[in-house]
Amino acid sequence: MAANAQGVAEAPFVWHPATAEEAWQLKATLGAEGVFTAGGTLLRTQWESGLAAMPNHLIDIGAIQELHGPRTDSEIGTVCFGAITTLSEIRTSPLVNASFPLLTEAARSIAAPSIRNLATIGGNVLSIVGDSIPALLVYDPVLHWHDGSSGLEESLSEWLSTAAVHPVWKERLLLSVALTPPTLNSNTKRFVAYHKVGRRDAFTPSVVTAAFSIQLDSDNRLGDVRLALGGGQTIPHRLETVEQFLTGKPADKKTITEVYSMILEHYEPKGDAFVPVSYRKKAAANLIASELWKAAK
C-alpha cells in the first residue's frame, strides 16, 4: 500500500479506463504496481486477510462496455459472457437458466446476494478455484483475452492446467468466457446436477464442488458424459478417465459401483487442516454415484 511522508497508509489511486485497450495499456505501463479490479470482492478479502498487499493503483474495469453481459451468437449457439457479468445477473437470467442450468445453480451457491451483486464471472474464474468453474467446464468454455495484440483465445481447461504455475496471464485483460450448450441426440434424455458441499450451503469455501451432465438413451445407456470436480483449493478439472469409462455403459448398479471406486482412485483433491483428502474423495464419489442412481431410476 502507498504511504505518505508521515508513513500513514494511503488509499490506492483508482483508474477508470473506458475501453479494453486503455485498460491493457494502463496495466502495461503500471506493471506490478497496477491491478485490475472487477467487483473487488476477492481482492478485498485478500488484502484484509493479509494474503496480498494493497497495490498502489487499481484499474477498475467496470466502465468498459464490451465486458458487460451475456451475448448470443445465434449461428453457432454460443453464448459469450462479458468478464464483468455479475453472478447475480447470471443467477437471474432466463437465457442462462435455459441453456446453462448448471451455471445458474453455481451462481446461486456462491456467497450471499450482496456479494453476488458485485462479484463477476471473470473474477471467479481468475481466482483459479472459483465455485463456478466446475459448472463452466461442462460447457466447453473458451476464454477471450486482450493481450495488446489481436487477442488471444484458449480453452478454460488449458488455462487452468498452467495458471497457478505460470502467472503470465496476469498481464492480460479477460474479455469474456464463451460457452456452448450441449446438443441433445434424438431418443435421449439429459440429466444435469451441480452440488457444492460445504459446511454451509454458501458463504464458506467448499469441500467438493461437482458438476455433472449425461445423456441417457432409450436403452438406459450413458452418452455425452461430462463430469467436473473442484472445491476448496483444488483446481477444478474434468475427470476424463471416468467420462470415457461411463460412455456407452448401462446406468445400472454395476456401473455405479465401479464408478464410485474409479473416482476414489482418480480424483486428486487438495486437503487442508480441516478437511482431509480422503473425505473430499468420498464426498465426490458419493455425489456422482447418487446422481447416476437418480438418472438410472
Ligand SMILES: Cc1cc2nc3c(=O)[nH]c(=O)nc-3n(C[C@H](O)[C@H](O)[C@H](O)COP(=O)(O)OP(=O)(O)OC[C@H]3O[C@@H](n4cnc5c(N)ncnc54)[C@H](O)[C@@H]3O)c2cc1C
Ligand atoms: C463473503 C465472501 C464469500 C465468498 N464466497 C465465495 C464462494 O462461495 N465461492 C467462490 O467461488 N468465491 C467466493 N468468494 C470470492 C469472490 O467473491 C468470487 O470469487 C468473485 O466471483 C470474484 O469476483 P470479483 O469480480 O469480485 O473479482 P475481483 O476481486 O475484482 O478480482 C479477482 C482477481 O481477478 C482479477 N481480475 C478480475 N477481473 C479481471 C479481468 N477481466 N481481467 C483480468 N484480471 C481480472 C483481479 O485482478 C484479481 O486478481 C467470496 C468472497 C467473499 C467476500
